[in-house]
Amino acid sequence: MTAATAEAPADDPHGYSARHLSVLEGLEAVRKRPGMYIGSTDSRGLIHCLWEIVDNSVDEALAGHCGHIEVVLHADGSIEVGDDGRGIPVDIEPKTGLPGVELVMTRLHAGGKFGGISYTASGGLHGVGASVVNALSARLDVEVDRAGHTHAMSFRRGIPGEFADDGRPDARFKKKSGMRQVRKVARKVTGTRVRFWPDRQIFLKDATIDVDLVLDRMRQTAFLVPGLQITVRDETGAEPTSETFRFEGGIGEFCTYLAADAAVTDVLRLEGRGHFTETIPVLDEQGHLTPTDVERDLEVDIALRWGAGYDSAVRSFVNVIATPKGGTHVTGFERALVRVVNEQLSSTRLLKSNDDPVTKEDVLEGMTAVVTVRLPEPQFEGQTKEILGTSAATRIVSQVVTRELKAAFESTKRAEKQQLRAVLEKVVAAAKTRIAARTQRDNQRRKTALENSALPAKLVDCRTADDRSELFIVEGDSALGTAKLARNSEFQALLPIRGKILNVQKASVADMLKNTECAAIIQVVGAGSGRTFDVDAARYGRIVLMTDADVDGAHIRCLLITLIHRYMRPMLEAGRVFAAVPPLHRIELSRPKRGQDKYIYTYSDAELRKKLVELERRKQSWKEPIQRYKGLGEMDADQLAETTMDPQHRMLRRIRIEDAEEASRIFDLLMGSEVAPRREFIVGGAAELDTERIDT
Structure with missing residues (x-):
């Protein structure tokens, strides 16, 4: 940095004159204001330096001169990028008298990507990438394979020279311009290797290279340049790791x-x-910029x-x-x-x-x-x-x-x-x-859907809101009266539904919101719906579907599960949805033995037959006729509590999704709008149906 030496005029009342103006020379501007060039001096800016070097190698691949790029994260914190491209020119540039490598590494806006001669398409275009990285590095080494030799050059904070030994940024340094030949190579061998040590005077102490970000970026680049092979070696851990990317399918494969x-x-x-x-402005032979x-x-x-x-x-x-x-x-x-x-x-x-x-x-x-x-x-x-x-x-x-x-x-x-x-x-x-x-937001007072803040009047809520709480969705108002007496009001809430709810698998969201029963269920659960559903915000620990033990009850249960599957699926995935299993029959014993319950409940016709045979073998009689429950409303409160609602005696069936994709297919088949596949399914399975199980 240089400064003018003119004295301030004696009559200058502000003490501000030309001597206070600074001129930043060469790469000093980069070191003074690094954020202008790399965005920041934290990890984000550090990895941007890596991208600047990598992009130069990728530009060689885009031009058709490079087939392999290697990125190495060394254990000492340095980063190296190598390629088998044409190599940075090492001959002397006529105007400056500097080797091509030194020109590219020390001068802003110098490079081969202006004018479209060397590169028809490139990522680097301002000619500042390599020189910026050089300016912000405590040490930077360049090796170029060209014309049968490996040419080398080193820099310290942007200044060319030689280090007393290899591999340490703090080694003794001597300023020196020009390149040196370090070994011979085959004339067909070309390429460039750049290794730099970030300057900790510039970058924050905790600025590091995220290996996962490097892998993602290199995988992405391999997709974008079909046939280019990119290897990433990480030597910073206890065990060195290496990963190679190469894709022939291009962005089509990337999209997949x-x-x-x-x-x-x-x-x-x-x-x-x-x-x-x-x-664009073009520099003519006289050094003037002319719009062209x-x-x-x-x-x-x-x-x-x-x-x-x-x-x-x-x-x-x-x-x-x-x-x-x-x-x-x-x-x-x-x-x-x-x-x-x-x-x-x-x-x-x-x-x-x-x-x-x-x-x-x-x-x-x-x-x-x-x-x-x-x-x-x-x-x-x-x-x-x-x-x-x-x-x-x-x-x-x-x-x-x-x-x-x-x-x-x-x-x-x-x-x-x-x-x-x-x-x-x-x-x-x-x-x-x-x-x-949008309609939902615009009409906040609508009482048919989620936007109504007041809970439905027909909800019979419980006193607690912890993980024990249960919401029983009850079929019919008649069963609600019995369930009120049978429930434990501490943690069991009741929401009655009237008849069969909407089949949401073949209805739009708008139609679902207009359906009073569907909207009430989603509103009472209180965790949103669809993509916005938050299972942690649910007001109840579990949902229990309590319907009659007949065909209509099974249909209503299926419609409810369809609603939950489509709009509250995380509840299913978390195993928090259950179906109550009410009994089908009640056997009243004529003379029960000591310690034996007077009533025996069975849950299927097969279980009833088996139980009657067992009672005959024990020579126990029962009263005829055996009670057959057609609905939940036929039970007394104590019977409903004992068989269906009391956690100590009831039986619940957990509804799970073992295979979400198969579940979605089955829901589309059984509940969707396509009739033909469902008809084929019913016709194909008709022969397997046990007609005795049909409730007529």
Whole structure:
């Protein structure tokens, strides 16, 4: 850093003159304000330095000159990146008189990525990456294999020179410009190896490289550059580890890897290119910057698929550089996507003329997409390259997506037509859910659904709210009166339902919310519904379905389980849903023996027959006729308590999901809107049914 030496004028009342102005030379600006270049001086900034070096090697791979990259995290805290690319030039640059390596490592805005001659598409474009890392390193070593020799050079905080020994950043250092040849190699062998020791004067003491982040980034890069092999070696632990990535499927394989839900469509590839003219300042022979129109090519490659889930994942990249905050290319992708889907919904009449168009959130629901563009000298917002700013990308990406996606929707292949029809139906369902949620928010006083803060008047609540608490969903008001007397009011709550509730498997969310019984159940449980359901917020430790022991009762129980499976599934997964098992028969003994109960309850016809044979063998008589319970309301309170509600005597059947995917398939089959598969199931299983078990 140099400073002017002019004295302040005697009449300067503020004591502020030219001598207070500082000029930062060379890489001093980087060390003075590192956050401008790497974002921060914590772990995030440290790993950004690694990305700057790795991106240079990846650019060689993009140019077709590199097939293998190796990243090594050394035990001494240094980081090394090597590749088998062309190698940084080692000859003398005419204007500066410096070797290419020294020029790249010590001068900001110096490199081979300006003008599009050496690289048609690259991640590095400002020419500051390697020099910034050099400036922020206590030591940096470079080895380049070119022209039959290994050329080496070292730096200390951006200053070229030689260290007295190898491998220590604090070794004695002597300033010296130029490169040295350290050994011979075969003339065909080329490549670059960069090893740097982060400067702890700059980086925080606890700044470290997260190995998992490195592995994720290298796996991602291997997906984006098909055929490139990347090896990561970690020598920081007790046992060195190594992992190698290589993928031939490109972003299509990457899209499949990212998707976590069941597929609705196969992976679609939308590819194309476009041209645009860009005005940039170009340095002429006299050293003047002249605005010049340059013709650019922009390549678009997008992989996407829709899944059965609700979450969306859109990853975007420019020349293999991730743009986590999106940019103009993502804007073009999303605009075209929404426009094409709305056009298809209108043409297929899934969206009526008076319906609101679907939104971006509706279309992206369940989508996994990888959006990549390649172009020379992209304009990023900042050195950290998180947002693409090249304005022409919006138009070109939008044109490619519109053309390719329309062609996919208009495909005559049967499988593709079915898949994309399912996508349109999924988008419409998402839009209806969004509209229902909006209606729910706008009408806070509606008493038919979750938004009503007051609990239903028919709820008979319990006094405690701990893990012991139980919510009995009772069939019919007649059974409610008996259950009130039979329950333990300390921890057992009752909610009666009238008749058969809505079959939610083939109803929309809006219809479910309009159904008084469904809304009351979700409201009383108090933990939300669907994706927002929080099992820890449930007001009761368990839910017990208490229905009559007949066909109607079994149907109501099935409808209730369908509701819980679709909108409160975590309760099932946690094993907190049960079905009460009321008895079917009551045998009254004529002369019970001492210590023997007067009443014997059985729970099936087979058990009744077995019990009667046993009583005959014991020569015990019973009163005729044997009572057959048709419903819960036929029991006295003490009978209901003893057989069904008292934890010391009752029998509960836990409802579990051993295989969620198979359970979803069965629910769709038995309760969904497709009639034909259900008819086939019933006809196919009719012969296996025991007709004597039919309650007539």
